[in-house]
Amino acid sequence: MTIMALGMTDRLKPLHAAVRDMVRDEIAPASEEFLAEVPKESRWVYTARQTAILEGLKARAKARGLWNFWLTDSARGYGLTTVEYAYLAEEMGKAHLGAETFNCSAPDTGNMEVFERYCTPEQQAPWLPRLLEGEIRSAYLMTEPDVASSDASNIAMACVADGDDYVIDGEKWWSSGAGDPRCAIYIVMVRTAGDEAPKHQRHSMILVPADTPGVEVLRAMTVFGDDDAPHGHMHIRFSGVRVPKANLILGEGRGFEIAQGRLGPGRIHHCMRAIGQAEVALEMMCQRALRREAFGRQLADLGANHDIIADCRMEIEMVRLLCLKAAWMMDQGDRRAAAPWISQIKVAAPRMALKVADEAIQMHGAEGISQDQPLARLWTHLRTLRLVDGPDAVHRRQVARWELAKHVEV
């Protein structure tokens, strides 16, 4: 194991500067324009202007060689370490279109990893090249409405062999990105075995093209009232959906294995983007504190504001270091050893970022919760991170079990 180096490498620095500047100078303003363009009705489309904005950004990024940074272990990408990528993810988190501009957005990065690592060339061919080029998008269908999906062994969507096909029935929800008209392929967690099989060998992952007959997008779930169009977190019903057996990934009963492999990097990306958002919120908080006056003083000099600002700075720094350490653990190649670190950041990063965003809102007064500032949207987005990929309680439980296990005599 090499020494724990958490800083930016020399090769990263110019990339980081390029990403940081493009996010700040081009993507952030373009993102505001993009969001303002979402139609009031018929929201699951891209207007011509939206397409122009997004594809323009992507084309510029690609032209500058700023593309697919997430390909951490591949010859085709930059071959960045997870630590290096983490620094970029933080910057990308600072604008709504930050990740997608560089073809680094969820859930596509995780899905592309599944294609890369677990799929056959035949499974890859129709989808992976187009995903890598940013031509199509994908979704990952895991959570179900009728079971506590935080315990993934509860996943119940039926997938039954029938001749050369599987037939799939059931419902998924919170399928992020499935609202996007460009979303062409789903990776779906299904149950392929009964209770007779060992608990973690009952599930499988299978490829289902979005336009397969029997797939019905019922509605968009809303997040504090926001449907996040045209991305969307969709509620989808599968009624007798039939796909070839060849669409099954890796073999029956290996769903958990794939899910575990998929989630680690994605959680790091989520957390680092959350840190980027916390930095945005803290910056806004400080600027407001210096700009605004009440009772004859700058806000900065009133009440507990010094303490609030200091606490936010400290907590951001601590969480960033923890995320970098988790990333470094991933880079050591032992996913089992990295798992407790991933669980830790999954709890710590959203909690911290929510606190910073909440304080930034409070410093802005009523304007902070309004459409005139991005803070309300930022907060509600961050709030979902305490639920996505396992609620806090599940991760705390895991961390505690690892901790206690150190003290159990064997």
Add this chain to the structure above:
Amino acid sequence: MTIMALGMTDRLKPLHAAVRDMVRDEIAPASEEFLAEVPKESRWVYTARQTAILEGLKARAKARGLWNFWLTDSARGYGLTTVEYAYLAEEMGKAHLGAETFNCSAPDTGNMEVFERYCTPEQQAPWLPRLLEGEIRSAYLMTEPDVASSDASNIAMACVADGDDYVIDGEKWWSSGAGDPRCAIYIVMVRTAGDEAPKHQRHSMILVPADTPGVEVLRAMTVFGDDDAPHGHMHIRFSGVRVPKANLILGEGRGFEIAQGRLGPGRIHHCMRAIGQAEVALEMMCQRALRREAFGRQLADLGANHDIIADCRMEIEMVRLLCLKAAWMMDQGDRRAAAPWISQIKVAAPRMALKVADEAIQMHGAEGISQDQPLARLWTHLRTLRLVDGPDAVHRRQVARWELAKHVEV
């Protein structure tokens, strides 16, 4: 001073039961239907169905004699004490239309108090009877976009005498209820004197009919993306708005006096309604904890859930008692002595209710932030209470100053 009795009186009990049952059995389900009826576009109207729902509820309440409970010190109402009213407010808080059904909703109750207490019969005549009957609604225009309105001495809207009229220019925002097509009259805080006047004698309150030429509703402010239609928190521009001098309430320079008198009861109502909402959230949390299973156990028996539920119960009880004490202080007739108590609950109640709602959300998983549960809306509504009528920091500052004043030698 009588003994501090914070319990329900005998005369209150049947009223309380009637309100509680009507909220639970009639108003709560009707509220959900009402909210589902708000049109996607052209939101600042009432559909026929919305009118039928709301007016139906109001008619039934009035027929049962459940009306205008807030008239605490008037011969025309029940003559409830503030403590008694507080118990009703808690119940009314449990449904979106709870308060309006009984003609007890903000900002009308506070505005009607201003009419009752500070206005001449001539000022009352066109508005107060219709407000008391629930025929029209009103708005209270205080906050301005360009100044830190938490320090109300910053209020800047110009109001200049010109012959028999005043001419008003400037902008207000967060004018709650001004989006409602039934909103007919504004009570407006304006600046009538320059810096030569003492700091708290520069402002006045004036009556401005909503349809006065020069009044322009620019837009609805959104609260975490929600415009709260058809009620609305509006951004309004006054351009040369001309009203007769007779519309000025109580005399030039007495705006602060009126504002102080208006705010106390309203804050108690807000806080007690927040407690009602916290009770709703805790009830949902417990039911979910008993209903849902993961890892082979009820949620109730997992993780810190016992502790979370216990803490929520304790904090609700403590805040309710504090609000009742503040109400009782109001009933003693010394508003100056009651003020520190009002500030305390203004901080404590929203903070507590937000915590309970947040825990309830977390217990529901992703469903908790979605349209399938009322919790997200409930949370965002409660979040505004940390800003409305003065942010936490302003009230904490007041509480501290009173506390320190006890120890300053005179």
Add this chain to the structure above:
Amino acid sequence: MTIMALGMTDRLKPLHAAVRDMVRDEIAPASEEFLAEVPKESRWVYTARQTAILEGLKARAKARGLWNFWLTDSARGYGLTTVEYAYLAEEMGKAHLGAETFNCSAPDTGNMEVFERYCTPEQQAPWLPRLLEGEIRSAYLMTEPDVASSDASNIAMACVADGDDYVIDGEKWWSSGAGDPRCAIYIVMVRTAGDEAPKHQRHSMILVPADTPGVEVLRAMTVFGDDDAPHGHMHIRFSGVRVPKANLILGEGRGFEIAQGRLGPGRIHHCMRAIGQAEVALEMMCQRALRREAFGRQLADLGANHDIIADCRMEIEMVRLLCLKAAWMMDQGDRRAAAPWISQIKVAAPRMALKVADEAIQMHGAEGISQDQPLARLWTHLRTLRLVDGPDAVHRRQVARWELAKHVEV
């Protein structure tokens, strides 16, 4: 059920004023002198000076008729309600000798209640009159070193019938007051039945004179290094301790019933005294904040101090009201209905008081943790309250179970 009146009654006011003034003007300074008199070695005695201080205070209190306030339901005392007594307990909490001066100190009040309510005249005769006069003191022996006593069904001290006697063997610790040379009688929780008996009928309470052969006081437990001499929290070994069968209270197997009856009032007293201590700490905090300067400003005006002071004030008020409500519930006569309230205050009051004391310490700088201020001692005393009579976790668990029970369908 009468209306919930939580204020001071007219009859209480002069008593309260007398107690408050005597605590502030006489007992508080005498307490400091008393504590300074405790010898470095041979600590389990009273020096002549200590006796003079304590008995002088008691004599003055008795002469003024300020004595045995805790006799809430007896013809012999004032017949105060629990609510009334609670106000006095708060004042008594403000000085080290506050409670004992009025013969209202733990554990004697609880023990005297056991004598009054559950003992025969023969059992009472040797002890109760002398306890009521303040001539002797008593201890309550419950907690054991070898079992998790927070689950009282674990209590294991053996008590075996042998002819006309019981023979008792085992160890107790944290027997508060058993270090006092005046401590003459123990009430001891013992196990009188085996596993064949129902879980809550295996234990009994028995009277054991402190000088019975076989009783050995092993040592004083220390609380953050403090042995609390000459009161003491003692570790005691029973080796073949033989007492007549007539010493058993109420009958075999009724230990839990007695323990439940004993604990309610005592917990309210503890919590109200903790509130008194919090008031002392807040007062010291404010005075320091006004007196001391740094960086060219009063401490009061630096950092988050306004917010800290305001939060302390709010939390004291909320907890006091909750304790008064719990006391009022006790006064309604239904101990089962009062139990959840007792558990709530048992969690809330020490937590609040510790926070206030900690902030007061911080406001005093290093002086706050030193012998020059009473705050360190106050804090460590309060810290024990999170453990005494059941740790927080046990009470939270109880509160949660009651809350959840409301939602279980029957």
Add this chain to the structure above:
Amino acid sequence: MTIMALGMTDRLKPLHAAVRDMVRDEIAPASEEFLAEVPKESRWVYTARQTAILEGLKARAKARGLWNFWLTDSARGYGLTTVEYAYLAEEMGKAHLGAETFNCSAPDTGNMEVFERYCTPEQQAPWLPRLLEGEIRSAYLMTEPDVASSDASNIAMACVADGDDYVIDGEKWWSSGAGDPRCAIYIVMVRTAGDEAPKHQRHSMILVPADTPGVEVLRAMTVFGDDDAPHGHMHIRFSGVRVPKANLILGEGRGFEIAQGRLGPGRIHHCMRAIGQAEVALEMMCQRALRREAFGRQLADLGANHDIIADCRMEIEMVRLLCLKAAWMMDQGDRRAAAPWISQIKVAAPRMALKVADEAIQMHGAEGISQDQPLARLWTHLRTLRLVDGPDAVHRRQVARWELAKHVEV
């Protein structure tokens, strides 16, 4: 600036293992014996047994080459970086004699740095070699009883030139280590100029041998009742104390410059030792949670204990990384750039360690606050760290000012 490497270097690993093992296997048990040996009276001596224990440990450490690790930038020591030293400090924090065994204890390390960096050979000669050998000890006299020393510009001890001497008058307190009979030399912060001098050039540092006439140790300050003998935090009076002018370090008015240079590393050492103590507390908490049962379950599986353990683990990891980053900043050679990081850890580390210790106490029940466990002593020691070297509020203020300064336009 090199890449931020926060892990253990290869050269550190064997040293770390040697220190870790010696602390755990030899120093920790010897420390308990040492503390039990402190006499009840005449506490400011070393008994023969105490001397044997301590000098035995030191001799063994020296013989193994485990000595003076803190000499980070010297040719004479290991030349460890601050990051490397930090890992050792964490281990040393785990036992009472941990630091002194390796001649790495406060305040000597800081004082030796002052000698090394700022003193002339003549000033060094009588003291530094003996300090480096562990033959004598030293104290650093800064804090004064009569001024808010958190604002060091308040320091008032008079130091007046008189011929070839300075004459010093005033009082210091909290002079840590000055109770030790081996303490031979004081470094004293004094005021050498009046208000006419710039605020940060009024103070100087001067060497005062402990046995100089006029030096009077008045008493030991206690920390939650503990005098920390034979180390001690002493209250000292200087009455006409006369030392040669040659004892002044670096020149008049340079006291602040020296104080700044001295404090950085010391704070990192304090914080890392606090992390070591937090690890001890968490380990004890887990072992207790697995060992003890109540209500038919392991404590580990009751209430919020999983969550508590997980939170403690996460917070320890985050604070450790923050301390390592602060250490790395120190290693970059720019003390001004490192200062905000030092302030951050000064707030974060004691807060975290106190929380972990408090939870460990609670998990142990009443035993946790008693002499049977080291937790109470550990807690009170940690509590002082929120006050030593500047209270939290001062450091938060500094962090906020640096943060706000980023946003002030120049």
